[in-house]
Amino acid sequence: MNPISQHLASRGLSPSDFLVITKLPVDVLNDDFDVERLSASQLKVAAQVLGIPEYLLFSTRSSKLKRLPLDFRSTGNAKVVHTKYSLSAVYQSYSNSEFISLIERHVNIKGRFPDLREDQTPIERMRVLFNCDSASDLFYLDPISLFKKLRTNAEDSGLFVFVDDVVDTSFRGFCFKDDHRNFVFINRRHFNVRSRIFTLAHEVAHLLQGHPGIIDPVGHRSSVERQTNRLAAEFLISLSTLTEYLPANAEKQEIPELLSYLHSRLPFSKFFLAMRLQELGGSFSGIVNKWLKLVNVKDLPNSYGTQELAQYEHEIDQLESQSDDDLDVEAIRRQGSGGRQVSRLGSRTLETIEIARQQNIVSVFDVQSSLGLPAKYYEKTIASLRRQLAEVQRYGPS
Template identity: 25%
Template sequence: MSMRDLSKRLQMDVADLRSEVEGKSEPGLGVIGKIARELSLPKFAFFMSRLPELDSGLPDFRSDEPNETQKSRQTVDVIQFAQGVQRTAIELANEPARDLPQFKATAVQDLDAFAFSARNYFGISIEDQRDARDAKAFYTLCRKKIEDKGIYVLHASFPSEDGSGFCLAHPEHPVIVVNTKNQTRARRLFTLIHELAHVLMGKSGISDPFIRKNAIEKRCNRFAGAFLAPKAFIHTLLKNATPSKHPDTDDVAWVSRRLKISQEASVLRLEQLGIFEEGSHSSWLAIVKSRGGNPDYSEKGGGGNGAPPPQEKTKLARYGFHFAQVFSPLLATGKIDPINLYRATGLKPAYQKAYFDYAKSLTSDELLDLDLDDE
């Protein structure tokens, strides 16, 4: 990070910052505090004789060559939150993920066949998708079934410029984080399955499924498309209706509602399968951009009568099902206390029991109609 980069993030004049940092024997504590906050570091780190050990950064798979990149303070905070959950699970949890399908990064593989076998492994049926009320309901069902296999799926809001989601790969305690910033549930679903591909590949990093500049991202996207829209079942999911080969935006929106996946993922997948003509995605993208933006980013938050949703529901939305399954017994048996659970994961003691009890109480029928709003 250059001095100019840092000054912009601190909203300071670059000359003033340079004077503080380089022109004095020791910068003022006010400046150090601002820098520490922006970089998500403790102030004492700047006074240490050696650089402290920090969690490694995440490669950015939106680049030609996935390398670490600068990220906003909010994004760094979310990464540290996810690393705290994973680190605590590695240390204490008794319920690791086992026997997950292995997705090879470079091997010649029938991706459509592998994606469908992975879908079967997670128990997500075509009937589940066809009969789901909408994309929101299908997203919750997919998330629950993925978490049932030992994968943490967390929600957090961070600038969309820093990606749609990320994965912290681990053979027993993998973590997926889905960015809730503006993404519709249909787009979140594609992000979730794209990050699942990273988990099965063992590749940690930040992604946006619709920025595909390297071979890994292209493979993960092909996996996600085949997982969510299997070739053999497209017509079943479309309820045997035949879409136009030359789709307009209404056609794409209709297909998206039937498949319960994002509009962009729908047009890409159907073009890939030859149901839409070649170039349909480019044409659709040009039209939606001319009309003001991608509809997959237009979802507004809940609200209803203005009353906030119950905390146990917002905590379930943020932390998910597997987190409750793992940490509830650890808390009950004293392997971790409420304060240390809060320090490790950010889950406040006041909400721990209500969230854990709520997550355990949900029946299969209730899951079908579960409506989880973001905090």
């Protein structure tokens, strides 16, 4: 029985009445109907008529139904996990975790964070996980290479990182812990690589602070998000390091020119740099709003964590970092089919399944079914993985 029919039966609503009210096609009640075929608006109408959360319709697997409310709905994500696109990313990530869990029963893999002492501060834990004192140690790399390096270091420390395009651009990413495994999902859709550097650090900061599954939406800034933002920003570039990159008489320069100067020397978006400059205070107080006015973005509250300001972050990134988007798109195009799978699944996942495949625990068709990696691309993907790991190794010390 498909989930719609199942919930109809439990609520005593006749199929004919349901179809009249929702105006959905008759075949939605067929046993073999795939709920993913519904549009986001159709899914919303069906859930409202049945009086249930949409995730109960979207997933037909009881294990996921039991886990999603605990990890996501209890942490203030009700307004975010609401489209079939964001739900798809969540469920696919859990599906990946389940497949890795099955492999772990037969293969001894490194899927745990390094031992973290209780007396370590959150920033010290970040340094251990990323295996560097600060992202500033790697500023000699371009933004794409820096993201690859930070991601690989984190995956070498036991983190699983997935990066994929999700039509829903209301969120940048999310994290969750499944047993001892830690996962980060990053939404690549329309967000350039400079933004993804921050998202990776942000989601890792959530995990290291013991926060449960949280989606990081554009437009949501709770106290937890603000605290996590500060931790991620401090790891990426401390305020003392930022001052070292300021030109002479920086406080007297025009804001657009100052941000362009820093943007050309640091691997971050102008929005992020403006926010960090504002935290220096003094002549930089209010610099965010001043800059937004100059680039014709509406005047917004002068606060690091307000919902209104965050809602324009994507717009600002698009306005100010178009060249980085172009560079990012070109890099993805050059990757080929195998390289794109490496980017999507990450080194930790692919190394795990390759060990299992070599020991005849899984086949390429198991991988295709569970992870969506086409069997015909498997060998290309593993070859691309080895090339990328060798490339990242050449970037410098881990």
